[in-house]
Amino acid sequence: MDIKPDLVTNLLDVHPDLTAGVMTGLAWYYLLAAMLNGAAAAYVAYMEMVSEGASRQGLTPRSRRLPDWLMVVYFGLYGVAVLFILAKGFIPKGIDALTIAYGFCALANVILAIAAGADAAHHAEVKDHGHGVGQEVGAPSLDDHIPAVGIGGPINRTLWTLIWAVCAVIFQAMGFVYILHGEYALPGFIRNAIDYVSGPTTFFTGATIAFFAMYKFRKQFSNGLVAWGIVNAFLLFFGLSMTDYDFRDIVTKPDNVPIVGLIVLVGFFTWLSLRRAVINDSRMALGLPNLEELEPEKTLTWPDLVYTELIAMVALTIFLVVWAIALQAPLEQPASSTTAPNPSKAPWYFLGLQEMLVYFDPWMAGVVLPSMIVVGLMAMPYIDTNKQGNGYYTIAQRKFAYLTFQYGYLVLWVVLILLGTFLRGPNWNFFGPYEYWDVHKLIPLNNVNLSEIFWVQMLGTRRPVNILIRELPGILVVLSYFILLPPLMEKFFFRKIRLQGGWVRYAVLATLILFMASLPIKMVLRWTLNLKYLVAIPEYFFNI
């Protein structure tokens, strides 16, 4: 493959997996990944990870400092790199200042990772508490570290320092491959395999399974080391995927960039809240005050809150200005009411609703269900009569509310937005992450209505002419869903909630739950029975 500058490839309208610009970008991307992992290795090796764990053991929470020589070397090398970048204009042609700067940064990352790994391995032999010159007796041991309550057993510092150090070196090596113009792209067979297994069914089912796995294994998931492993997997997946033209094309669309940010932010905050909830639940089970009760005293708003706000505003302003300079807002051809783009997509925050159009008619997906979301959100504080869990993170004390809301937000809202944005192409057909958006892709549409299944396939007769009789099976199904299920659910699942809140609250809750559940149910019916509509009265635009 010969590498052309970006401008040429744009003019020729070819679709290369790797261009010079992409490879430079990837080199710096992996540099960042190596930097993060080097820092992680140093953090595990030198710092107190959760001082709360040590203090529970009666040990003084304390941090070791990075050795001075390491600090000087690390920041010195980064400083030299910055100097090279700043002095780019003065350096004679023929010498690539950026590549030299890259070399210095990479060297710093590798030295940090190796030093941290060697240091942790060296200290692993020292098993006693308090060692070395000037260390008080009772300092936390370096080999095993006790994390916060509820986050699992002692952590082997040496092992994890080495793991992150190795990750740092591998990422840095990958960065070097790209800065030296190595043309490594994700192998085609892996891409094809991923495209092959991708589909609305696997994507949505996978997300649902992942959600419940996260909940089931929340103690392991909320451990910082596991979470960092997931971050590394994501970094690697993203870096490798960016070597694919089609993946890059859709992910770097200016209006899609915020969604990449959304994934990162939602992921991080989901992890953070889960971690705090796990710690709180374990603490409360032991009779300890939860994290939010640790500092009950008040503090003056000036300066403690006012300064935080000021710093946040300054940081946000800088962030926005950098974002605005780096990425130009999209502006396509002037509006033309005759040439519709394919696919035509709503703004990204409505793409979950647009995805619902696959399973529901516009009056349901675009009007009724969004209204139910808004009404349901507003009704929530009035139907949730559980007095516990007010003002602190907890799962144990409000499992049902927590799970329902989080499933609705993460899977039925965010995941569907991702599906609608990144994986739906022309004609709203599904495309794998590395698949070319072919306008002519043909997907056989063999969906049938319930009336067809009931009268023709099951009874072997023709569908009745009278609309109401024709649709009677579907009407009965829908009516019994909304009328028969609530009492049954009350009997088997929600007795306590109904007793606490009364029938009116329960009726609202049951209706909302049933509307929410209608989406996954409709999906499963589509995937298994090819069901189009339960009730299909197109004569009156009434399809469910």
Added chain:
Amino acid sequence: MSIAEKITESQVWKSIFRHPMPTDRRNRVVVMLTNFFLHLHPVSVKKQGIALSYTWCMGGTTFFLFIVEVVTGVLLMFYYRPTLEHAYNDILALRDVTTLGILRELHRWGAHAMVIAVWLHMYRVFLTGSYKPPREFNWVVGVLLLVLTLLLSFTGYLLPWDQLAIWAITVGSNMARATPGVGVEGPGASLMKLNGVSLITSGSDAKFALLGGRSVGEMTLNRFYVLHCVAIPLAATILIMIHFWRVRKDGGISGPM
């Protein structure tokens, strides 16, 4: 007396701030009571309540982004004319000709960020159970603010008048056509008849009311412009004031009861 002291002791300074610099405890209390902007806050707050790992700072971020949107939006209004003739070219000029050509970027990325920040703020409020009594009604106000944020973003999406804009709005507003009872392709619309004359037609249904026409056109641009620049920001401002006022009245930042 140093120059700094001279300034802070002058009549002009004192008339504006009414007290010395908040360097001691008394003045740190007084400043919160006498400054119009600061008086949104209480004098003192729970330590746990202002921890970033608890609040994620997302409510404040949302409000700050709203202010960014107002400021950049007003500046954009100086350059932009909401007519078929000018809209697209004005946006082009904003990008290519105008000094400080990142104004539209700030506005657009700020809007995306605001949608995300609102979601994360509500996520946090839910996960900490902060919508529970006595804050039920403020959560409801918050949900309305979420709807207004999405509508602000949606109406603003049309204004550049490019292909991205009109087709996104077309896809979005096609839903209105299917509104039960009042959309021409919604269930029940064909039953809305008076003496055999249909009340709901493509010239009188919910979509027509939203767009000011049968399809996205100049009247839509005008309508969305007014909604985007005047009507929704006004409504949002009022709700934000209520939201903040209720935060104080309902006991400040939430915490274990």
